[in-house]
Amino acid sequence: MDQGSRSFRELLEKRPLNVQAVFGGEPVALVSGRDIAAAARRTGSIVLAANVRNPLTIKGVLMAARDLNAFVLLELAKSESTYCGCTFENVPQLALQYSSELGGGVPFGLHVDHYAIKSREDLLKSIPHLRKLVESGWTSVAIDASHNPDWENLCYTRDVAMHVPAYLGLEVEVGEIKGPGELTTVEEALFFIGGLNSWRIFPDFLAISNGSKHGTYDSTAGEAEGIDLKRTEEIAEAIAPYGVTIAQHGISGTPLDKVSRFSKFGINKGNVGTLWQNIVFGLEMDPETGNAVVKDGMYIKDSGRGIPGELWDDMVRWADGQGYSRKSGDYKKANKPFHDAIMALPERIQARIVDETAEWARRFIKAFHAEDGADALLEVISRRTDHNAAPEQAVVASRKDFTEAASPDRAGAGEKAQDFSD
Numbered sequence: 001m002d003q004g005s006r007s008f009r010e011l012l013e014k015r016p017l018n019v020q021a022v023f024g025g026e027p028v029a030l031v032s033g034r035d036i037a038a039a040a041r042r043t044g045s046i047v048l049a050a051n052v053r054n055p056l057t058i059k060g061v062l063m064a065a066r067d068l069n070a071f072v073l074l075e076l077a078k079s080e081s082t083y084c085g086c087t088f089e090n091v092p093q094l095a096l097q098y099s100s101e102l103g104g105g106v107p108f109g110l111h112v113d114h115y116a117i118k119s120r121e122d123l124l125k126s127i128p129h130l131r132k133l134v135e136s137g138w139t140s141v142a143i144d145a146s147h148n149p150d151w152e153n154l155c156y157t158r159d160v161a162m163h164v165p166a167y168l169g170l171e172v173e174v175g176e177i178k179g180p181g182e183l184t185t186v187e188e189a190l191f192f193i194g195g196l197n198s199w200r201i202f203p204d205f206l207a208i209s210n211g212s213k214h215g216t217y218d219s220t221a222g223e224a225e226g227i228d229l230k231r232t233e234e235i236a237e238a239i240a241p242y243g244v245t246i247a248q249h250g251i252s253g254t255p256l257d258k259v260s261r262f263s264k265f266g267i268n269k270g271n272v273g274t275l276w277q278n279i280v281f282g283l284e285m286d287p288e289t290g291n292a293v294v295k296d297g298m299y300i301k302d303s304g305r306g307i308p309g310e311l312w313d314d315m316v317r318w319a320d321g322q323g324y325s326r327k328s329g330d331y332k333k334a335n336k337p338f339h340d341a342i343m344a345l346p347e348r349i350q351a352r353i354v355d356e357t358a359e360w361a362r363r364f365i366k367a368f369h370a371e372d373g374a375d376a377l378l379e380v381i382s383r384r385t386d387h388n389a390a391p392e393q394a395v396v397a398s399r400k401d402f403t404e405a406a407s408p409d410r411a412g413a414g415e416k417a418q419d420f421s422d
Contacts, residue, residue, distance in 0.1 A: 001069065001106070001374050003027055003103070003104055003105045004353040007382060008029070010378075011031065011107070011377075013025060014384060014409055015032075015295055016031070016134060016165075016168060017387055017388075018064060018138075018165070019139060022043050022135070023096060026100075027104045027299050028096050028106060028107065029099070029106060030099075030137065030139060031071075031377065031381070032109065032139050032140070032167055032168055032169060032389040033073065033109045033141075033168060033171075034140075034168065034169050034170075034204060034289065034389035034390070034391060035069065035377060035389050035390035036140075036169065037169055037205065037245075037269070038389075039071060039376040039379075039380045040202075040269065040370070041268055043246060043373055043376045044263055044369065045263060045287070045368055045369045045370040045373055046269060046270045046370060047269050047373075048070070048072045048073070048269055048270060048272065048361060048364050048368055048370065049073040049111060049270060049272070050073070050075065050272055050361065050366055051113060051271065051273030052074050052086050052091060052276070053084040053085075053086055053335045054085060054086060054277070054335060055085070055086060056280060056342075056350055056353045057279075057280065058064060058086075059357075060076055060276075060354040060355070060356070060358040060361060061276075061359075061361045061386060062074075062095070063214065063356070063361075064359075064362040064365060065107075065322070065374075066102050066103065066106045066361060067104070067358070068361060068365050068372070069371065069375065070365045070370045071108060071109075071374055071377050072365075073108065073176055074095055074110055074111065075112070075113040075142075076088060076091055076113060076311050077115075078113075079117045080113070080173055082166040084332075084338025084339070084341075085335055085340070086335075089136065090191075091110065092136055092138065095108065102321025107374050109140070109169060110137060110140065111141070111142065112140065112141045113142050114142055115141060115142060115143050115160070116147070117145040117148075117156045117157070117160055118148065120149050122156075123160065125161050126160050126163070126307045127212050129162075130160070134164070134165060134168065138168075139168050139169060139285040140146065140168055140169025140201075140418075141170060141171070142170075142171035142172070142247075143156075143160045143161055143164075143165045143171070145160075146173040146174055146175060146207075146209075148406065150174070150188060150199075150409050151307065151407040151408045151409070153174060153192065154195045154196065154402065154407070157172050157192075157196065157201070158195070158196060158199045158201055161203075162199075162201070162306075166202075166390035167287075167390045168401075170202070170204055170206075171204060171247050171269070172196065172203045172205075173208070174207075175188060175189075175210075177207065177209050178214075180226040180331030181209075181211075182209065183211065184208040184209045184210065185208055186235055189206060189208065189235045190238050190239065191402060191407060192206075192400055193206060193242050193244055193400035194242070194397040195399075197242050197393075197395060197396060197397035197402070199404055200395055202243060202244075202391050204391075205244065205246065205247035206235070206244050206245070206246055206312075207247045207248075207249050208232065208246065208248075210231055210232045211226040211227045211228045212226075212227050212248065212250030214250050214274065215250075215332075216274060216329060219230075220327075221299075227248070227250075227258070229261070232248075232265045233265040233266055233287075236266020239397070240397065242393075245267065245268040245269070246267045246268065247269040248262055248266075248267045248271065250271065251270050251271060251272045251275060251306075252291065253289050253291035254289060256363060256367045259364070259368070260368075270364070270368055275311055276360075277351060278305055279357050279360065280357075281299075281306050281308055282302050282304075282305040282353075283299050283300065283306070284301070290360060294327045296325060298323070298326030299327055300393045307342060307349065307358075314338070315334045318334060318362050319331055327402045341372070
């Protein structure tokens with residue numbers, strides 16, 4: 001994107017007010033998630049939403065977006081912020097740094113992923129915390145109360161959403177994402193989205209349980225990718241009158257030829273997370289899916305990729321000391337204790353991590369049909385009179401139809417054996 005163009009100057013003038021307050025003097029193309037969602041819908045594409053557990057992922061994803069004239073979302077889940085070197089506090093500044101290094105013309109949003117609300121205590125804590133995140137420059141929020149029964153999910157999501165500025169992006173979730181098994185139903189999605197609409201809450205995206213999982217598919221344990229696109233399409237068609245489309249979570253490990261068909265099933269946002277971690281760690285990966293290879297009960301280190309073998313050995317010893325199996329998803333928790341060591345690696349090592357990240361990001365952007373999306377984003381922004389991206393959405397649902405008695409609770413709703421939020 002040409003920083004000297006009139007359209008780019010207009011983009012800077014129409015950035016969200018929270019961004020202008022923090023980065024007003026910087027020519028960084030940090031935009032509202034609302035605008036990105038609108039551009040994805042307009043072009044029938046999918047925005048790459050990359051979970052950035054390590055700063056080098058930020059640089060690689062922005063590099064790919066620059067190369068393909070695309071827009072992206074950089075995201076971090078609430079749980080990830082507790083066990084990664086990337087945090088809600090430092091990601092905005094890191095994004096500014098790498099955007100500037102790459103020329104500053106890459107349009108992106110900052111998305112708070114899976115902001116989990118599991119109790120009334122979480123609800124009350126969220127109010128001041130989200131205000132703080134908005135004030136630091138985050139431009140989109142995913143409220144995740146899917147761990148709760150349908151009625152509580154609706155009420156918690158409604159209450160938190162009322163404290164997120166309407167000009168920022170909004171994602172909500174119904175049906176906890178934890179792999180193959182029970183799928184979100186059309187009835188649940190309609191109750192949830194219709195209920196939110198009746199309270200003047202207008203999400204951009206709905207995350208659903210459609211067979212994906214966060215993390216690695218362990219083929220040695222019989223796990224395989226199983227995203228149900230038929231159910232996804234049914235839900236997408238049902239909620240379309242509310243102006244909401246689908247956010248697909250858990251894409252790492254999914255064949256790219258299948259990914260390339262997602263946009264035909266009502267999906268306009270694609271979350272990719274574990275794959276970037278595989279690249280940083282230098283794990284052996286399936287070349288078609290990015291899924292980490294498990295052999296003899298452990299991940300396999302590729303000596304020519306990612307962090308050096310010696311650092312990986314240190315990481316394995318640390319994980320052994322924590323009692324993790326050598327194919328455990330809990331290896332994600334090594335990000336924080338080894339953050340400084342990774343960021344102190346020689347430039348050539350960091351460069352190979354960034355380059356591989358950018359190559360995979362380019363593959364996803366192409367599979368998502370999102371090349372040249374930056375042009376559509378500029379058009380969306382130019383049609384607004386000012387900085388406020390709040391949606392022009394109508395209330396079409398009545399609150400009397402969305403009561404606790406009418407909620408389509410399913411057996412076992414609210415039960416939770418472990419954390420599936422990232």
